[in-house]
Amino acid sequence: MTATEPNTDSESMSPLLEVCDMHAGYLPGQDILRGVSLELGQGEIVCVIGPNGAGKSTVFRAVYGLVPVRSGQVICAGRDITNIAPQDALSTAGIAIVPQLRSLFSQMTVYENLELGMYLSSDKAEVRDRIDYVFGLFPRLAERARQEAGTMSGGEQRMLEIGRSLMWSPRMVLMDEPSAGLSPLVTHQIFEVIAQLNHDIGLTVLMIEQNARQGLEASHRGYVIELGEITYEGVAEDLLADAEVRRAFLGAR
Ligand SMILES: Nc1ncnc2c1ncn2[C@@H]1O[C@H](COP(=O)(O)OP(=O)(O)OP(=O)(O)O)[C@@H](O)[C@H]1O
Ligand SMILES: [Mg+2]
Structure with missing residues (x-):
């Protein structure tokens, strides 16, 4: 595509x-x-x-x-x-950033890494909604919600970083x-x-x-x-x- x-x-x-x-x-x-x-x-x-x-x-x-x-x-x-x-x-x-160097917390789960994308919010329901939204965009991450980020493949980790950048509904992603x-x-x-x-x-x-x-x-x-x-x-x-x-x-x- x-x-x-x-x-x-x-x-x-x-x-x-x-x-x-x-x-x-x-x-x-x-x-x-x-x-x-x-x-x-x-x-x-x-x-x-x-x-x-x-x-x-x-x-x-x-x-x-x-x-x-x-x-x-x-x-x-x-x-x-x-x-x-x-x-x-x-x-x-x-403006969200996906940095050049790997930025995941490798011993935390996929779900927890996504939660950190919303660290600026204390509204738990909103955080859950956004995680559901990201899981909708990346079904592979949904399947692996409880897996430690560091045990995923390189491509899956990059998808998680991109997914996490979308948690705060950014206008753009760098x-x-x-x-x-x-x-x-x-x-x-x-x-x-x-x-x-x-x-x-x-x-x-x-x-x-x-x-x-x-x-x-x-x-x-x-x-x-x-x-x-x-x-x-x-x-x-x-x-x-x-x-x-x-x-x-x-x-x-
Ligand atoms: N923290 C820093 N302190 C001083 N100089 C820096 C710092 N970070 C980068 N530089 C210098 O700034 C210049 C540009 O670096 P930059 O990281 O923007 O390059 P780049 O185009 O992204 O390169 P690459 O393709 O290797 O990622 C380099 O000469 C680098 O040494
Ligand atoms: Mg660079």
């Missing part, structure tokens, strides 16, 4: 997330991101590719208030959220390398799951992928980031066909 057409009704014409000329970095005086601009529309799947160390994960961290933005803006649903406190990124801006460490077959399954969620519930996804070809094939649009700057952007099909992008990032000769 491939990405479906994003929703383009009038309310969704302005992007859900807009990053404008963002400069950000970890150490004083050292900008890792040097004027990054990108946008994510309601219902879109957008893929960010680029070499190791280019600053891809830093973009996510800066959007999430985990790395200081020194200049530029982050706008979410029309509101300036530049340098938002990380705890507000999910609860008020509605996924940092959803296919990392997975076999080609399971990578394919994960992209199918993302496309299915986009189709069924209109999920908006900004993802980073090392697996550039498959990531772009599963997306509507893409960006290439190199040395902290966007060097290519466009419709995914155009990036997949671009001779320079193919040579540098897609392994074509």
Whole structure:
């Protein structure tokens, strides 16, 4: 299954997330991101590719208030959220993250890991409803509700991380390398799951992928980031066909 057409009704014409000329970095005086601009529309799947160390994960961290933005803006649903406190990124801006490194509590069950996705809520009935909702989207997780997360396969663990990111009904999910460490077959399954969620519930996804070809094939649009700057952007099909992008990032000769 491939990405479906994003929703383009009038309310969704302005992007859900807009990053404008963002400069950000970890150490004083050292900008890792040097004027990054990108946008994510309601219902879109957008893929960010680029070499190791280019600053891809830093973009996510800066959007999430985990790395200081020194200049530029982050706008979410029309509101300036530049340098938002990380705890507000999910609860008020509605931005969920699936981080690059494995983030499950491996000795806790699938169910308990999902509960933690709602740690901001003390309403037990609401938490149960959301878990039922996620189980509806991922029947495989429902079958394994009482299994320890760390004993599941790599692909199942990634699905659980994606499921957990949906617990708080986010406006969008930022996924940092959803296919990392997975076999080609399971990578394919994960992209199918993302496309299915986009189709069924209109999920908006900004993802980073090392697996550039498959990531772009599963997306509507893409960006290439190199040395902290966007060097290519466009419709995914155009990036997949671009001779320079193919040579540098897609392994074509
Ligand atoms: N906590 C940190 N303190 C200082 N520098 C950092 C920190 N985290 C990352 N960096 C530096 O920022 C640059 C960009 O890192 P980032 O993690 O954003 O790259 P990336 O594009 O996601 O790479 P990869 O594909 O390997 O995940 C790198 O040079 C990295 O060394
Ligand atoms: Mg990274």
